[in-house]
Amino acid sequence: MSDTVAQAPEKDRLFLLKVLGPTHVWALGVGIVLVGEYMGWNFSVAKGGALGSLIACWVIGLLYTCVAMIDSEVTSTVAAAGGQYTQAKHIIGPLMAFNVGLYLVMAYTMLEAADALVVGDLIHQIGVETGAVGLDPRAFVVLTIAFLAWLNYRGVLMTLTVNFLITAVAFVAIIVLFFGIQPWQEGQTIFHRELLTGLPYGWIGVVAALQFGMWYYLGIEGTCQAAEEVRSAGRSIPLGTMLGMITLLIAASLTWFVASGLLPWEYLGQSVVPLYDTARMTGSPFLQSLLFIGTLFAAIASANGCINDAARAWFSMGRDKYMPIWFGAVHPRYRTPFRSIVFLIPIAVSFAFTGLLDQVITFSILSGLLGYTFMSINVMKFRRSWPLGSIDRGYVHPFHPVPALMLLTLCLATYFATYLGYGAQLISILVFYIIASIWFALHRYRYVARGDQFTMAWPRPANY
Amino acid sequence: MTIWSIATYVAWGISGLLLGWMLFDVIRVGQNYSESFLLSAREGEDELLHEAEEEEGRQ
Numbered sequence: 001m002s003d004t005v006a007q008a009p010e011k012d013r014l015f016l017l018k019v020l021g022p023t024h025v026w027a028l029g030v031g032i033v034l035v036g037e038y039m040g041w042n043f044s045v046a047k048g049g050a051l052g053s054l055i056a057c058w059v060i061g062l063l064y065t066c067v068a069m070i071d072s073e074v075t076s077t078v079a080a081a082g083g084q085y086t087q088a089k090h091i092i093g094p095l096m097a098f099n100v101g102l103y104l105v106m107a108y109t110m111l112e113a114a115d116a117l118v119v120g121d122l123i124h125q126i127g128v129e130t131g132a133v134g135l136d137p138r139a140f141v142v143l144t145i146a147f148l149a150w151l152n153y154r155g156v157l158m159t160l161t162v163n164f165l166i167t168a169v170a171f172v173a174i175i176v177l178f179f180g181i182q183p184w185q186e187g188q189t190i191f192h193r194e195l196l197t198g199l200p201y202g203w204i205g206v207v208a209a210l211q212f213g214m215w216y217y218l219g220i221e222g223t224c225q226a227a228e229e230v231r232s233a234g235r236s237i238p239l240g241t242m243l244g245m246i247t248l249l250i251a252a253s254l255t256w257f258v259a260s261g262l263l264p265w266e267y268l269g270q271s272v273v274p275l276y277d278t279a280r281m282t283g284s285p286f287l288q289s290l291l292f293i294g295t296l297f298a299a300i301a302s303a304n305g306c307i308n309d310a311a312r313a314w315f316s317m318g319r320d321k322y323m324p325i326w327f328g329a330v331h332p333r334y335r336t337p338f339r340s341i342v343f344l345i346p347i348a349v350s351f352a353f354t355g356l357l358d359q360v361i362t363f364s365i366l367s368g369l370l371g372y373t374f375m376s377i378n379v380m381k382f383r384r385s386w387p388l389g390s391i392d393r394g395y396v397h398p399f400h401p402v403p404a405l406m407l408l409t410l411c412l413a414t415y416f417a418t419y420l421g422y423g424a425q426l427i428s429i430l431v432f433y434i435i436a437s438i439w440f441a442l443h444r445y446r447y448v449a450r451g452d453q454f455t456m457a458w459p460r461p462a463n464y
Numbered sequence: 465m466t467i468w469s470i471a472t473y474v475a476w477g478i479s480g481l482l483l484g485w486m487l488f489d490v491i492r493v494g495q496n497y498s499e500s501f502l503l504s505a506r507e508g509e510d511e512l513l514h515e516a517e518e519e520e521g522r523q
Contacts, residue, residue: 013504080507132468139475146479153486228507319507329502331493338493342486455507 016081017335019157020230025223025240027164028308030247031301032108032219034170035115037248037255038275038295040215040361046269047421048209049200050260056206056213057252059410064217066407067372068245069397070379072238075224076394077386078456079233081337082316083224083309084371084378089320090456091382092374094448098440099433100371101317104225107367108310109344110360111219113351115303116144117360120352122296141352148304149345152311155334156229163304166297171251173294177279178254180287181262189282190261197265210410210417214365216252219302220244221371225309234394307341307348314340320453322444362422366429369414376408385461 044053071084080086085104089097120137127135152159182189199205223241230236259274262281271277279291315337318327331338351360383400397403418426493502 012501013506014501015505082507086507127468127471130468132466135468136472139472139479142479143475146482150482150486153489316507319503319505325503328505329499330505332497332502338486339490342490345483345486453507 014330014332014335016228016330016337017156018229018231020160020226020236022230022236022240022243023164024157024160025226025230025236026244026247027160027167027301028226028305029220029223029241029244030171031160031163031167032111032222032305032309033217033244033248033302034167034251035118035295035298035302036215036218037174037251038170038291038298039118039273041212041252041255042259042268042271042274044209044212044215045260045265047201047212048205048207049198050196050256050265050268052199052201052206052209053213053260054256056209057216057256060210060213060216060414061249061252063214063372063407063410063414064220064248065245066403066410067221067375068241069403070375070407071221071224072241072395073393073397074379074382075227075237076234077391077458079227079230080316080456081225081228081312083227083313084221084375085313085316086227087224087378087382088374089453090458091378091385094322094445094450095437095441096374096378097320098317098322098444099437100374101313101322102433102436103367103371104313105310105317105344107364107371108219108222108306108313109348110351110364110367112145112303112306112310113348114357114360114364115299115306116141116348116352117355117357118299119144119296119303122292122299138353142349144300144303145307145345145348145352148300148307149341151304152307153331153334153336153338153341156226156308156336159304159308160226163301167301170294170298170301171247173290173297174251174254174258174275176290177275177282177287178258180284181258181278181282183257183261190258192261195260195262195264200265204420207413207417208420210414211365211421214368214414216255217245217248218365218368219305220248221368221375222305222309225312228312232394234392238395307344310344311337311340314344321447321449322440325449359425362425363429366418366422366426369411369418370429370433372407373411373415376404376411379404385463386458387462390462391458 044056048056074087078086078090083104085097085101088100120141123140124135124137151162187193223244224237227233227237255275259268259278262278268274273295276291276295279287314327317323318325318340327340327343329339380401388396
């Protein structure tokens, strides 16, 4: 099949459409993540108290800043869909690329399922509050996935423009909540002095909180999946990713500030929708409505971005024959990876129908964490094999190798944190990926387009 | 039948239509275009670069 691809004349070739700019990159990254500010981050409060959660927020913020810096540099040279999969393929080799590709598809598809579950639950909640009996949330879960998949199918520009709009509304809602509670009136409208009670479980609680601290930022690395569709990858990816990371650091800090100032940590650590609950504490119907819309929009934006990213990763693996090449097709009219988008729909619906939100999310987080761990190894080899000046870089991250070493250290600390709370899941997901790797090495690798997959105009590595 | 029951049926219906349309389109595209054309996207190739080169060639 690779022969037929090679024979296609240049002008008769299909490409993914290059129509995106930095705002779309921002919308993709922040859109996937922002739902984590609306829910999920607060489970870190249950582990380490409100102050422990703040420490986790900033420590994991450091982890993701390293991820964003490293991703920005590598992606500015590898302007191809697939993101970290493509990076691993070019820098390390096929087995790591297969694993990273699988992490990406699993992480985004599971996150998409969890987001759709949240949308279904929110609509179900409206129904229950307005007197509906026996309402089936699954109809709205499937509608969410089907509509967003259709949007993705029809074109990346509309998909990420919609994501930009709804993500911006969700972000502005957090800012409005912050000013709405008048944070300058300590003791009257906000009560940190009374509610911050130190570290209830000591420093081990803070370590345990690291796992849920990932919710503040999980998915920002998804920006590099847009690399093949941005007009200037060298400029847009670093700019969109860094702006996204700054946005998330602001949103995470504001979220923690307002929620921990209005809700006792014992309640905050259990809340399903902590920002909405914070808005309810203000007694303002406007803020309640706004934060409800913000929660809904954040979940939809996240699912939308996840469909985009999972499909690009699957498409790239298909194109290189890591998966059947049938998935490497581009739609002749909409210029999207349409077969990958459609293929992943039933998988996302299956995950969503399990209803196991926490298990699905834990698998998603662990898949992401495995990817970050490999990223630190990737960048060390990347800098050694292609030193500065040997290839064009749109962005060079500073202080190398400090970010890579810091990333590796923080990943190890987060594995330990995960082991404390979800040891069985950690072991089972590792077993799953080991079995998948054995299948790839013994069976699938013989189909991989070994020569055709390396198409970057890079010089030979320094240590070749 | 309450408005929420209707909304649930409408949600199932729209989902079915969207999924059906995508499946139909996947099959239709597969029948109307050759596989070599649909699979011709190559990593690292820049369509804008090709357009710019063609533009330069015309000049």
